[in-house]
Amino acid sequence: MSKLSGSLALRSGDGGKVSCEYVREARSPQEAWPHLQCAGDGAMGLCVNSEGAIPRGKGYAPPSGCISLLRNEQHPREPVASGGARRSNLAPGRVLVLSAGVLALAAVTLLIVSAFLAPGTGRHVLVISVDGMGSSYYMQPAAGLKTPNIRRLMAGGSFAWAVEGVYPTLTYPSHTTIVTGRRPAEHGIYTNLSSRQPGKKPDDWFWFAKAIKAPTLWDEARAHHMTSAAVAWPVTVGATIDWDVPEIWDPSKGQVSDPFYVLRFVNPITVIELAWAMGIPQRGSEDDANRTKAACYFLTQHQPNLILLHLEALDRAEHVFGPHSPQANAALERADAHIGEMLSAVKQAGLEMSTDVFVLSDHGFLPVDQEVQPNVLLAHAGLLTTDSEGKVTGGRIATVVNDGSFFIYWPQGTDLGAEVDSALKPLRDQGLVQAVFDQEALHEMGADPEARLALEASAGVEYTAEATGPLVRTLSREEGTHGFLPSRQGLESSFIAWGPDIRPGVEIQRIRLTEIGPTILDAMGIHDPKFGDRPPLDVIFKTENPGPAVPVP
Ligand SMILES: [Zn+2]
Numbered sequence: 001m002s003k004l005s006g007s008l009a010l011r012s013g014d015g016g017k018v019s020c021e022y023v024r025e026a027r028s029p030q031e032a033w034p035h036l037q038c039a040g041d042g043a044m045g046l047c048v049n050s051e052g053a054i055p056r057g058k059g060y061a062p063p064s065g066c067i068s069l070l071r072n073e074q075h076p077r078e079p080v081a082s083g084g085a086r087r088s089n090l091a092p093g094r095v096l097v098l099s100a101g102v103l104a105l106a107a108v109t110l111l112i113v114s115a116f117l118a119p120g121t122g123r124h125v126l127v128i129s130v131d132g133m134g135s136s137y138y139m140q141p142a143a144g145l146k147t148p149n150i151r152r153l154m155a156g157g158s159f160a161w162a163v164e165g166v167y168p169t170l171t172y173p174s175h176t177t178i179v180t181g182r183r184p185a186e187h188g189i190y191t192n193l194s195s196r197q198p199g200k201k202p203d204d205w206f207w208f209a210k211a212i213k214a215p216t217l218w219d220e221a222r223a224h225h226m227t228s229a230a231v232a233w234p235v236t237v238g239a240t241i242d243w244d245v246p247e248i249w250d251p252s253k254g255q256v257s258d259p260f261y262v263l264r265f266v267n268p269i270t271v272i273e274l275a276w277a278m279g280i281p282q283r284g285s286e287d288d289a290n291r292t293k294a295a296c297y298f299l300t301q302h303q304p305n306l307i308l309l310h311l312e313a314l315d316r317a318e319h320v321f322g323p324h325s326p327q328a329n330a331a332l333e334r335a336d337a338h339i340g341e342m343l344s345a346v347k348q349a350g351l352e353m354s355t356d357v358f359v360l361s362d363h364g365f366l367p368v369d370q371e372v373q374p375n376v377l378l379a380h381a382g383l384l385t386t387d388s389e390g391k392v393t394g395g396r397i398a399t400v401v402n403d404g405s406f407f408i409y410w411p412q413g414t415d416l417g418a419e420v421d422s423a424l425k426p427l428r429d430q431g432l433v434q435a436v437f438d439q440e441a442l443h444e445m446g447a448d449p450e451a452r453l454a455l456e457a458s459a460g461v462e463y464t465a466e467a468t469g470p471l472v473r474t475l476s477r478e479e480g481t482h483g484f485l486p487s488r489q490g491l492e493s494s495f496i497a498w499g500p501d502i503r504p505g506v507e508i509q510r511i512r513l514t515e516i517g518p519t520i521l522d523a524m525g526i527h528d529p530k531f532g533d534r535p536p537l538d539v540i541f542k543t544e545n546p547g548p549a550v551p552v553p
Contacts, residue, residue, distance in 0.1 A: 121226065121525030124355040126299070127308045128342060129178070129233075130335045131171060132315035132482070134323065134364025135162045135492045137332055145329055147336040149343060150496065153359055157498030158506035158540035165363050165486035165493050165513045167447045167454075168402035172206050174362035174493070174513060175234040175310065180214040181517030181532020183446025188213035189235055190448035191400050196409050198384060199393040202465070203251035209239035215531060217306055217520060224526050226305035229298035231291045233308040237265045243298045245270070245291075247310065257287045277301070288313045292338040296345040303349055306524060309342065311335045322480040323365035323490070356499030356523040360516060364491040365480040366404065368462040372432045374406050374424060374455060375399055375467035381423035383416070390468025400451075401465045404484030407451040420453060426471060427455065434458045435485075456485055486513075499523070503542050511537060 138150055139161055153159075166177050166184055168191060176189040184190045188211050195201045209216075218228040218241045229243040230236050236246040250261050263271050277297050278290075288311045295309040317331040339359060346355050375392060378384045384395035392399075397416060398409040410416045427433045435456040442451050457463055462481045484491055495511060501523060518536040521528060529535075 121224065121305070122354060123305060123523065123525040124303065124346075124351050125306050125358065125520055125523045126342060126346060126355055127178075127306070127358045127360070127520060128339055129175065129308070129310045130314055130332070130339075130359065130361050130494070131310060131312045132318050132323075132363065132365055133332065133335070133361035133494045134490060135160065135361075135494045136324070136364065136490070138494065138496070142324060142329055146333050149336045149340040150359060153339075153357065153496050153498040156504050157357075157496060157502045158504070158508070159497070160495040160508045160511045162492035162510045163360070163495050163513055163516070164510060165491060167442075167445045167486055168405045168407075168483040169363035169486050169491050169493075170402055170483050171315070171362050172234045176206075176212055176216075177513045178360065178362070178516050178520075179216045179218070179233075179308070180212065181514050181521075181534065182214045183514060183533070185443070185446045185449050186214055186533070190450070191402055191407065193400050196398050196400070196450060198395040198398040199391070201251070202392065203254070205248075205251075206235050207237045207246065207248040209236050211235065217308075217517060217524070220521055220526050220528060220531060221306045221524065224524075226524065226526075227302065228306040228308075229295070229302060229304040230308040230310075231295040231298070232287075232310040232312065234310065236308075242304060243267070243270055243302055245274070245294050247312075259290065273297075273301075286313070286334075288335065288338055292341050296341060299342070299345045299351075300349045303351060306520075311338055318365045318480040320479060322367045322478045325478075325480075328480075353500050356497065356501050358516070358520060358523075359494065359496045359498075361494040362513075363482045363486070363493050365482050366459070366484060366488065366490045367478050368460055368481050369475050369478050370432075370461050371464050371473040371475060372427070372457070372461050373464050373466045373469065373471055373473075374427060375465060376469065376471050377423050377426060378408075378420070379467040381419065383420065383423060384467055386467045390466060392465070392467050399465075401463050402483035403462050403481040404457050406455040406457070406463045407448060408453040408455075409450055410452055417452065424455070430472070432458055432461055432472065497523075497540050501541055501543070503540055506540050508537065508539065 172192045173184040180187045194206045221228040227242045232247040314331040317328040321327040400407045437454040518532040522536040
């Protein structure tokens, strides 16, 4: 465990000063952001809102719209300075104003920290994931589709015609495969949803990096004295990433973007930096625009060796309007503009000669026009229990909906296979299942080792979680989804590489998603044969193993 520590001096409106000190336990995923201790009676941390920074403490209710820098009030941090927290005459609740000196001090502190981490390999890698961008968007683009940046990267770099993903083809398992080079069974992010207990936290996703069981690109970066940054990259809450704005939302409010909720899970020093550089994000502003702004800031300000950016608007549009719909094409054009902003930031930072760029995606999409609710049959057979509103509250089995597939679980030592099979007979009779996979088949696919059965939806069918109502609903218009088998046509994801080390004009017909992580690692100048379960795509590099961009002292 390595400890980083430093301090921030905050100046109040009347010229008084308050000091805050922090310690970062860099190798503890749960405590990866600093313990922050501010002076002042009972002060336990800070809030940041549009007015500046506000100390908060016992008995003091922060104003609305205040970003909490203490994650858990029930567990206040112990004072971190050897002499204990310094006392101040400032009363808790006084509004403070962040001075330029504060930020300068924070920047100096971070620069000192960075200096301790140098030199690494001197290389830089920018990874942009355009969620839901099937490779057909660039292999067979619609007439008039304006994606000049993607076209430029393809023309000057290497790309795959198709990438075969993992099962299920969902965002969180797939993004974790990208950063580990391993399939879900090995990396531990088996689906989007984290619960395997019926009725327990059904809306919680795998947000927390501690669930990842395999080494990640950011682990490798840190082990090789390189820095990393990530914006909205899935499964990074608490990750050992130097500058991280993770993707997370309040499960009680649904999958709604709320920057104030997200910032609770961000290193407070990073929150202060971003608030200073970008202002406080406004609710309702385009999420991808905010994400890109933050990534550009990290890139130009900190020049991390690895930067991961996840853009989500295309996926959202495809779910609602279907793949290749006018709305989806418009979202892709906006994503392309964001890619252009990132490329400009690379140039602005003077990193063009040491930065390789990867534009890729997690999965493609299929059109759907029917919703099917297998839980209705399982509840009817007494395998699941429901409340008066039809929500699953418990049962002898658990189910996880992956939209294009449906995983079923039951405890070791029981065999409910025949009962489940009998309950699901109407699905087969009505042609609503394309395939059923048992545990052995799922094992071969590298899918969730605990799942006993997986239902693969028929063409045009999407599974949903409701346990009451009709078995089948016909949608009023075509929508889109994923989560199906990665080998189905339309689910292919994307891979485009470009940069000083990337060979131009290399086209590979079909690669696997597991090959991308080792390839990115190679571009970082790190050669670790134990990383991932497949070798890197050496063919895209100008030299077989890109060496350091600058000599390592
Ligand atoms: Zn996705």
